[in-house]
Amino acid sequence: MIPRAIDLATLSTPGKAAILYGPRRAGKTTLLTSYLQGCGLRYRLETGDNIRMQHLLGSADLQGILAFAEGYQVVAIDEAQEIPGIGTGLKLLVDHRPDLRIIATGSSPFDLAGAVGEPLTGRKRTATLYPTSQLELTATLNRFDLKERLPEFLVYGAYPELVTASSRKERIEYLEELAGSYLLKDLLAHERIRASRPMLDLLKLVAFQVGSEVSLNELATQVRLDVKTVGRYLDILEKGFVIVRVGGFSRNLRTEVTSKAKYYFLDNGVRNAVISQYNGLDSRNDVGALWENFLVSERIKLRGYTGVYGSYYFWRTYAGQEIDYLEERDGGLFGFEFKWSDNRRVKPPKSWVEAYPEAVWQKITQENYFDFVVAA
16 A cells, blocks of 8 residues: 555544545545554444435434444544535534544545535544655655656556556556546536536546646637536536646736636546547657646645645736746745756746746756655
């Protein structure tokens, strides 16, 4: 098992419910099972698709819920979003069993977050488990090994089972199943979207424009949907751990673009699965986009795991000067330019330097990317 950045022993404390979010197959169940088997505490593990659990934990039956947890030190519910009203049951356990450790996992943030939000206000701790990060892989691979496998990460991504897969065929089959059967399942079911084709068409369009600025109006025209529906679908895909939105940065300068956004995939392999493109880097014309997507997604994982607070953006002027990615944190601005090939000299844009002379700027290449993805 690949060591993960989230420690459930720390996240789960008596008196609060630990809520673990994350996309399907990111490793939540494996992490939960490993913790329970090694914690040395008497535990009870149930799944949200158990009809009996749905009736009990979705109710306000205090006596029944307390009887269910009696004698246990840990109660864990995997895929808790399958239980309607789960927030009420967890609240009763938190309030009436302050000695109990409670853990709930969910791959559908819509249902679980909505269910536990108000009932567990002030009574929960949350974390998100992403597909395997470069930070986590440093526990078993050194910098040399990780760089050797960089082409693999750019094409197939880093879901746990892909990291340990032994063949190209195995990786492709896994990604096809993930994208086809699991990825959109929760999203479509949650929104009661009967036809998956419009959302898939939109996702493909986003996949071909990774790292490029897009507007809702342009996307709506190309997929023949109204702007409101496109915005709703993109929001669903982002909340469902499929894509990440990066907005434009401006401090009210009239020359800076803020009306458009960039979209990245949380995992490179999912992006390539959406467009069924698994060719090696030497036979592709989108290596720059793959590199940028990899760096942004890894940086987001790193920020989530290391507690980096602040906002992230891209920056561009109407004159065409741009910076791929920037962070506003700790009272400062940090700009980053992503280049797969380091064969030409690149300087920060003149208008950027003039507008933000105090900002830090750095070019990220294959030679220096490691610190960007493992050190906040």
